Ligand SMILES: Cc1cc2nc3c(=O)[nH]c(=O)nc-3n(C[C@H](O)[C@H](O)[C@H](O)COP(=O)(O)O)c2cc1C
């Protein structure tokens with residue numbers, strides 16, 4: 008397939024190169040349309056968010072009030088902190104103007120006059136690259152007052168994160184921009200009613216927004232035929248773990264996971280068997296290596312398999328992987344990143360982590376396995392934001408699909424005791 | 431109106447309410463930690479999760495608006511399980527040091543543990559350790575390990591006290607409550623966070639480790655610290671006040687009171703400077719005497735002055751009842767027209783929340799009663815002038831340390847007779863010839879009228895010699911109820927002090943005028959019959975929250 012988001016063009020991050028390859032023509036086209044027509048185009052394209060929840064983008068845009076005397080905001084989410092996810096970074100580095108162009112078009116569609124691009128604080132190099140691109144676009148009149156000579160004006164501000172995964176959660180992100188502690192907000196009210204500084208706000212992922220110029224340029228009909236019909240378009244899949252060629256691959260949605268692993272990422276080193284994969288970033292439920300047949304990278308297929316597309320960060324684990332260590336490490340991450348606001352997540356993530364650390368040390372018990380499951384169940388669905396769920400799902404799925412691994416770890420500790428008794 | 435169902439029963443509720451509010455209005459408490467009726471909604475504790483039909487997930491009752499036809503289940507299996515889970519989570523890192531915690535006995539976490547938790551812990555890991563004994567400010571001590579991160583204290587400081595100095599730092603189960611660098615929790619309302627805190631994380635530096643909650647009695651009263659008259663609870667053990675806490679009254683003080691009212695008003699009650707008995711001056715020194723002797727001495731001394739040589743100062747610290755009887759005493763017994771009272775206004779020491787510049791609890795009451803110079807009589811300035819000139823030779827003062835005002839202190843030595851009602855040794859008693867030991871606001875019945883015209887009752891919490899806790903209907907702690915004769919707390923120290931109206935009644939009798947008052951309530955009844963502003967009131971009607979009366983510029987002088 009033709010690469011649309013990360014085309015193979017040298018120096019595309021430079022404005023003149025981007026322009027030479029048709030850059031900013033979508034913006035020109037969009038500014039010639041009515042804002043509602045732009046939204047409609049995106050809606051019909053069936054573009055779904057690439058930030059984790061696969062939410063229909065056009066529909067989200069229609070939540071923004073048309074009549075309001077408050078300013079409206081767009082937050083472009085580039086916090087990218089989920090373990091296994093590193094795809095937005097590629098856009099910052101290789102196609103920043105596509106993101107800028109999409110951002111301005113989105114602002115035009117929703118009548119927004121300020122957009123914030125929130126970038127993960129650790130992405131120092133990419134923040135600098137993005138800032139350069141934004142400065143160039145300002146200089147060329149693609150951002151700022153009277154864009155391309157029209158009545159439409161909008162500003163684009165880059166906001167640097169400060170090292171908290173939770174600030175990728177959309178409402179924590181808004182608090183972070185406001186200079187508040189990165190605490191997710193209780194919803195409702197939803198951001199489209201009460202968002203940044205209490206004003207109507209839309210939050211979209213970097214990759215999501217980068218799809219917008221493509222849709223405008225080629226039309227929704229063309230776009231909606233790419234990949235899986237109900238979840239169409241190009242998707243950036245970040246493959247990591249036990250593969251020969253880890254990296255970010257652009258492909259249509261709906262590609263079988265096995266094809267991603269073996270064709271795109273060059274298979275497993277030493278031709279080892281796959282024990283498990285985490286398909287969409289560390290929060291998505293783990294799948295067994297022997298259940299991958301026919302599972303594809305799109306929302307429906309993943310759901311049917313008992314997992315989720317998430318951020319399409321595919322982590323491959325070969326037969327020698329210690330899954331107990333994997334789940335302990337994942338739980339450590341969520342323990343470390345829980346904002347600490349709501350009780351089940353604050354206390355539960357730490358508890359899970361501590362029990363799993365005991366398993367790693369060979370000190371888990373059989374009862375602990377059920378306890379882990381119950382703790383995860385008690386967190387899931389009971390918290391302010393989805394970090395609680397993100398912490399619960401890997402544990403639940405790991406126990407459900409790899410209970411034998413846990414049981415072996417329990418046995419390992421008890422075995423010598425049994426021998427001693429029988430001797 | 432929206433018709434909703436809670437646990438199978440239907441209610442008509444205001445559709446603007448949240449589930450927790452609608453339930454509360456109908457007398458149902460949905461368990462909660464972080465929600466508070468006067469603070470913004472935080473939604474963080476997750477204790478109020480309930481099942482709402484047609485909603486896929488459990489919903490937090492504090493942030494979910496009611497709707498017509500909504501069916502809420504607080505007792506469904508899922509809701510119960512979620513509550514048990516929240517309790518379990520809250521307790522895993524909690525120190526469980528109830529046996530040494532001040533909050534025990536009035537702790538939401540403890541109460542809910544009994545009610546809603548499974549009763550044992552499955553947690554076998556190491557607990558997280560956090561700072562202990564952190565001084566947040568002059569009056570509030572923090573134990574972070576006990577904190578359940580409900581953020582009530584932060585929201586109070588931000589939203590009510592308007593001193594946004596509290597915040598959380600760190601993340602997850604390492605979250606720590608603290609003050610911003612270089613700041614202290616030292617606003618005039620800082621101690622309200624102590625009651626707001628649902629656990630023992632925030633304790634009073636004044637009260638901590640003094641008593642278990644159940645060892646104290648608690649009595650409904652009103653703070654005498656300023657003209658607001660915040661409703662409060664007086665907590666007493668062994669006949670000593672150990673703390674005062676605010677009591678809800680939306681008409682007056684909501685849930686709050688100021689730190690000064692809470693601390694400074696009760697200290698004098700417990701003070702070693704308290705008078706133990708009446709005193710008269712003998713050979714230049716004040717000596718303790720019995721009531722009969724003190725009253726006789728005051729009577730005989732007062733008799734030796736002409737009416738226009740006498741002046742009287744009522745007191746805005748004393749109750750309506752005291753001042754009313756005083757008014758009659760001055761008119762009918764002393765016969766002088768020279769009457770006034772000293773205002774204690776501290777300009778600028780006021781704010782928009784509670785604190786009033788008028789530092790007396792009853793100046794409005796005095797105005798309504800008509801306390802002031804009578805036709806042709808002298809007001810305060812005239813009285814001071816008269817004393818200076820030697821025209822006024824005898825002065826009768828109620829419960830007010832008037833010598834703290836320099837202009838008054840300067841003329842007091844000119845007097846030939848100074849009779850003072852006071853509960854404590856102070857500058858004024860130093861000049862006195864007769865000191866009649868009055869009981870404090872914490873030792874008597876009576877009413878104050880606040881600056882808005884709200885008439886509110888005070889009740890005795892500390893017993894004087896004339897009281898018996900059980901027979902006189904005092905609030906009783908377990909100790910009060912079950913102490914035996916050889917328990918220390920069964921034989922508390924009682925002072926020989928009496929309410930001013932009773933002292934005046936006795937003195938009037940000694941001077942030949944019979945006042946027929948046996949209780950403060952009888953005095954109040956007469957006030958309601960004779961002073962139009964108080965018409966129709968009674969102690970029963972005042973209840974625990976008081977009644978607001980119409981304020982009028984001109985108050986009637988009672989007919990005798
Ligand atoms: C804990 C947590 C972290 C998240 N981090 C990110 C992130 O780094 N980037 C992102 O785009 N979305 C992240 N999300 C999802 C956002 O809340 C939001 O759904 C998304 O940005 C919406 O964009 P989309 O509709 O374009 O997918 C996170 C969500 C949670 C609960």
Ligand code: SF4
Pocket residue numbers: 173190191344345346347348349350352353390391392393394395396
């Ligand atoms: S679920 Fe976790 S991260 Fe999200 S608000 Fe609650 S405590 Fe914070």
Ligand code: SF4
Pocket residue numbers: 576577578579580581582583584607626627628629631632
């Ligand atoms: S100190 Fe108390 S009031 Fe403040 S957050 Fe902790 S538990 Fe809540």
